[in-house]
Amino acid sequence: MSTPQTLYEKIWNAHVVEQRDDGTCLIFIDRHLVHEVTSPQAFEGLRAAGRRVRRPDLTLAVPDHNLPTTARLDQNGQPIPIADPESAQQLEALERNAPEFGIDYINASDAKQGIVHVVGPEQGFSLPGTTIVCGDSHTACHGGLGALAFGIGTSEVEHVLATQTLQLTRSKSMEVRVEGELLPGVSAKDVVLHITGVLGAAGGSGHVIEYTGSVIRALSVEGRLTISNMAIEHGARAGLVAPDDTTFAYIKGRPMAPAGADWDAAVAYWRTLATDAGATYDKVVSIDAADIAPSVTWGTSPEDVLPITGIVPEPSAFADPSKQEAARKSLDYMGLTPGTRMTDIEVQNIFIGSCTNSRIEDLRAAAEILKGRKKAANVKWAIVVPGSGLVKQQAEDEGLDRIFTGAGFEWREPGCSACLGMNPDKVPAGERCASTSNRNFVGRQGPGARTHLVSPAMAAAAAVTGRLTDVRELAS
Amino acid sequence: MKAISRVEGRAYPVGLKNIDTDVIIPAVWLKTISRVGLGKGAFESLRAVPGNVFDDPEYAGAPILIAGDNFGCGSSREHAAWAMADMGISAVIAPSFSDIFSGNAFKNGLLAIVLPQAAIDRLMEVARTDDIHIDLETQTVTTPFQDRFEFEIDPFRKHCLINGVDEIGLTLKSSDAISAYEAKLSADRPWLAPNQV
Ligand code: SF4
Numbered sequence: 001m002s003t004p005q006t007l008y009e010k011i012w013n014a015h016v017v018e019q020r021d022d023g024t025c026l027i028f029i030d031r032h033l034v035h036e037v038t039s040p041q042a043f044e045g046l047r048a049a050g051r052r053v054r055r056p057d058l059t060l061a062v063p064d065h066n067l068p069t070t071a072r073l074d075q076n077g078q079p080i081p082i083a084d085p086e087s088a089q090q091l092e093a094l095e096r097n098a099p100e101f102g103i104d105y106i107n108a109s110d111a112k113q114g115i116v117h118v119v120g121p122e123q124g125f126s127l128p129g130t131t132i133v134c135g136d137s138h139t140a141c142h143g144g145l146g147a148l149a150f151g152i153g154t155s156e157v158e159h160v161l162a163t164q165t166l167q168l169t170r171s172k173s174m175e176v177r178v179e180g181e182l183l184p185g186v187s188a189k190d191v192v193l194h195i196t197g198v199l200g201a202a203g204g205s206g207h208v209i210e211y212t213g214s215v216i217r218a219l220s221v222e223g224r225l226t227i228s229n230m231a232i233e234h235g236a237r238a239g240l241v242a243p244d245d246t247t248f249a250y251i252k253g254r255p256m257a258p259a260g261a262d263w264d265a266a267v268a269y270w271r272t273l274a275t276d277a278g279a280t281y282d283k284v285v286s287i288d289a290a291d292i293a294p295s296v297t298w299g300t301s302p303e304d305v306l307p308i309t310g311i312v313p314e315p316s317a318f319a320d321p322s323k324q325e326a327a328r329k330s331l332d333y334m335g336l337t338p339g340t341r342m343t344d345i346e347v348q349n350i351f352i353g354s355c356t357n358s359r360i361e362d363l364r365a366a367a368e369i370l371k372g373r374k375k376a377a378n379v380k381w382a383i384v385v386p387g388s389g390l391v392k393q394q395a396e397d398e399g400l401d402r403i404f405t406g407a408g409f410e411w412r413e414p415g416c417s418a419c420l421g422m423n424p425d426k427v428p429a430g431e432r433c434a435s436t437s438n439r440n441f442v443g444r445q446g447p448g449a450r451t452h453l454v455s456p457a458m459a460a461a462a463a464v465t466g467r468l469t470d471v472r473e474l475a476s
Numbered sequence: 477m478k479a480i481s482r483v484e485g486r487a488y489p490v491g492l493k494n495i496d497t498d499v500i501i502p503a504v505w506l507k508t509i510s511r512v513g514l515g516k517g518a519f520e521s522l523r524a525v526p527g528n529v530f531d532d533p534e535y536a537g538a539p540i541l542i543a544g545d546n547f548g549c550g551s552s553r554e555h556a557a558w559a560m561a562d563m564g565i566s567a568v569i570a571p572s573f574s575d576i577f578s579g580n581a582f583k584n585g586l587l588a589i590v591l592p593q594a595a596i597d598r599l600m601e602v603a604r605t606d607d608i609h610i611d612l613e614t615q616t617v618t619t620p621f622q623d624r625f626e627f628e629i630d631p632f633r634k635h636c637l638i639n640g641v642d643e644i645g646l647t648l649k650s651s652d653a654i655s656a657y658e659a660k661l662s663a664d665r666p667w668l669a670p671n672q673v
Pocket of ligand 1: 064065115116117136138354355356415416417419420437438
């Protein structure tokens, strides 16, 4: 019998084109997603060197980061020009580069347009057992389908465009096992926030993490994508969830996925990928579902996680002196005093969106809380930004948009929006935002913006009360 | 990539851990379609604090930066490496780096040197008054006070950095192997070819 292997080892081994003596491997890339921010310099590099894109058929381009989330077309169906000249220039560059290099391009007013990490799985472009890259760190998201997916820089984008490969060294492997049953009010987002709190922002450094255990198995694909999305927030190179019947049911029938006899062959292959009994990981971390509460961040690193019932920590309570210093800086930036109950913190902004939490299930969870309720008077700005045009359509078919607008939310066009301070959607300096995104870094949602990361249901609950709120108080 | 083998001069003693790429270069600066000119936006939020090291004339033009654990965590934006190169930084020394940042640094000939926290503490002290020397050939960081710290580096990366190797050019030499892999893939897993949207 051959040596038992982990899911990661199997995918890695199936993609080695060449191995050098020092262990570095030339790894084949099955899928390459391209967006407007990290690609212009890569295409420029190709042009300067007279190189072409080796496999345009394995490459898909879609704009998301820069796009305003207000209406894209005027009454006559004509595209509305983008006001910011630099954003417009970057979007035009992608619109030009994609056809020039023969790459499929989903344009801003296409119903298929959306955040690149929502579009890939939704279109059936992202598949189990594949290697997927994108010039974006949350590419780990696609690992929720059992793909080895990771973010790359622009030079690597250029390298993949030119060669369809990357020079890589193998990462270590880690298993994060979450067993038990989730408590009421606890979602996939709370699970991944909790994991990040336990591991720390650098805890997964140098590792590819496989999330296992009964909790992960019971999650929908949407939930698994949410977990894997934030692998990078605990420092991991990539996150993985073994593909199973839940995964196959999600992929079947998607436009770019295998069909007919190809489908059966694909599923047969995907079934061989699960980690073998007896395979070992370099590190194993076990988490008990009973320890996971609806969670929220208090600081400016995603590791600064507390249960919603918690209180703002005293910096001196941290053992590590550099963490004490970081905590003091965080609290100063966040305008928080140690000892404050998290549920006493008022919020002025609510953002439901981002590649972490903008899929249909996320919108349903938020709408469930908002049904028949209104946002509090002190909440000045509340927006819902669906992850793609197709998610938006489905939500409208289900009547979710009316629940949101009835509660005082704005219902927007798909894009990255207030996840990063790059397009017009920004949180004003000094104000707080309960946000379903993945990063609470200094300035992430706009200069001086104060971010509290939460689940969609928790964001909805905060909208209703105007302060960070334990969703269990509002759940029916 | 430009070749690099030695870096010497003053070092910005920053020391903080978890310096993320939004701190190195905020998103609002990412709308450029060029690799140069990003130095102006580098470390904007740290620079907003009076008395910060970046605006202290003592460190003007320093080619080295010293930081804490997990430097460059966060986004994959290569703009972080471009911004640091644009402000004249050639090397960062820290106890650990995010994987993506160290890859991006390498592609741009920016040294990302890992040393233990004790060495970082000592270098932070020296940086306040004196130059620091980095020699890639001998894999050492030294100070005028006889401190000598050895660092590890992947031999392939070292070779590329010292010789300024064009990595894409190097990989293209393996074109035949890539073609052979592609042929095998279409035979073994023909269903992998995506249906076009
Ligand atoms: S939604 Fe946020 S995290 Fe996701 S790709 Fe866009 S900017 Fe990145």
